[in-house]
Each structure stands twice: as C-alpha cells, then as structure tokens.
Amino acid sequence: xxxxxxxxxxxxxxxxxxxxxxxxxxxxxxxxxxxxxxxxxxxxxxxxxxxxxxxxxxxxxxxxxxxxxxxxxxxxxxxxxxxxxxxxxxxxxxxxxxxxxxxxxxxxxxxxxxxxxxxxxxxxxxxxxxxxxxxxxxxxxxxxxxxxxxxxxxxxxxxxxxxxxxxxxxxxxxxxxxxxxxxxxxxxxxxxxxxxxxxx
Numbered sequence: 001x002x003x004x005x006x007x008x009x010x011x012x013x014x015x016x017x018x019x020x021x022x023x024x025x026x027x028x029x030x031x032x033x034x035x036x037x038x039x040x041x042x043x044x045x046x047x048x049x050x051x052x053x054x055x056x057x058x059x060x061x062x063x064x065x066x067x068x069x070x071x072x073x074x075x076x077x078x079x080x081x082x083x084x085x086x087x088x089x090x091x092x093x094x095x096x097x098x099x100x101x102x103x104x105x106x107x108x109x110x111x112x113x114x115x116x117x118x119x120x121x122x123x124x125x126x127x128x129x130x131x132x133x134x135x136x137x138x139x140x141x142x143x144x145x146x147x148x149x150x151x152x153x154x155x156x157x158x159x160x161x162x163x164x165x166x167x168x169x170x171x172x173x174x175x176x177x178x179x180x181x182x183x184x185x186x187x188x189x190x191x192x193x194x195x196x197x198x199x200x
Contacts, residue, residue, distance in 0.1 A: 029060035030112050032180050032191055036141055037061055037110070040193075045107040048072065048133060050099050051114025055082045062089055070095060072102060100125060105135045111142025111192075116154035123165055131169040134196045140170065141193040143178060159190065170194035 034057065041047065043065045049058050052071035055078070061069045072095040073079065079094045095102065099114075100122075109130055118126060130140050145156035163172060171194065178191040 027056070029056040030143065031182065032143060032178055033057050033110050033112055033141075034060055035180060036191075036193070037066065037108075038064070040141075041066070041108055044068065046070070046105075046135075048102075048104075048106040048109045049112065050102070050109065051112075051117055052082075052094075053078050053113075054085075055094065057110060057112060058082075058094075059086050059089070062086065069093065070104075070106070072097070072099060074098065100129055102129075102133060104133065105138075106133055107135055107138055109133060109138070109140045111140060111144070113143075113154065116145055116152065116156065118153075118155070120155050120157075127166055127169055131196060131198070136196065138196045139193060140196075141174075141191075143181075143189045143191060146177070146188060146190050162190070162192070166194055169197055171197050 037047075045066070046068040047061065047066060048070045049055065050072045052058055052073050053075075055071040055073070058069050058071040059082070070093045071079075071082065074097070076096050079096050082094055083089060083091060115123075115126060134140065144162060145154065146159065148156045148158065159175060162175060166172060172192075173195055174193040175190055176192075178185075178189045181189055
C-alpha cells in the first residue's frame, strides 16, 4: 500500500522550517488563547505550550508577565528563531525534544495546532501524556479543527470524536465553536477547556 502520511519526526519538522513551509504559522499569537489566559490564568501559573513552533503565544504571555510559560517543540530551528526574537526569555523554558518524553507538571497546557500535527494513531497517547503532565485539577485548553482532514498534517476531527477521546481523563468543561478565531479559520475550529478528571 502506498504511504500517504509522512514520518512526522524532528527531521520532517526542521525541514518544514528550513523550507518556510509553515502554513500553520499565523505570524502572531492566537487571540483565542491569549484572551483565555488573560481571563482565566494567574500570572504565577506554570504553563506549557507543546508543539509551539515559533511560539508566538509563549512570547506574548511572557511579555504580559507570565514568567513560568514553557514552550516545547521538535525543531531546534524553532527554538533558535524564537530566542533571537525574544532575547530575555529563559533558554531552559524552551524545550527541544519529543513531546511524549517530556516530564514535569503544569497548571495549564495550551493547545494550538499541535494535536492536528500528530498522526491520528497517536491521539490516545496524546491524551494520556497531557493528563500525566498536568497537576491535579490542571487544565488543557485551546483550539481543535472541527472538520475531517485526510492526508495531513494537519489532521482534523469531529466533536463526537473529541468527546470520546478526552472524556475518560478530563471533564469536558467547554467544547464549542470558537467565537474569536482568526479570519481564515472562522467557522472551522472549536475552543475547548478540559480539566483533569483524575486526582494524581
């Protein structure tokens, strides 16, 4: 059978950055995530943004006083670009490596075009890892595409799929059409807020 999904490893993502094939990169922080942080997250919370890429959300939150924001990405190029742009950001708070090998505990994890970049075969592992990385009563929040996309990345999904996937580990506090999407994505994404169900 012909392979339709690329090997989504560090080499793949670094090459995408080198070739400027970064269609997911909107060039600024997601308004939905920043508004959520401003209204719901205290400045002393420990925040992780996995698959952060150029990490505009981490930059914006850091500049607003969220000093315990961490970014993580497969690509060393993404980190190097970020640190040139945000010179005072603590280098140790931008982690280069495999998400599934991360450790630590966080109050909040923000999802922005990371879930959709993963091969769908990793979705259950994604949910389990998110649960492992959150502190008791921790929160996973962000954006998910609300339609199917084959042959990605990006890969999409449905509300029913997301509910089934996350419900064993999370309380589904919010899963609704995003009201403040960027213009090109209006009507095509959900905003969600899921709180960790199980005590650790």
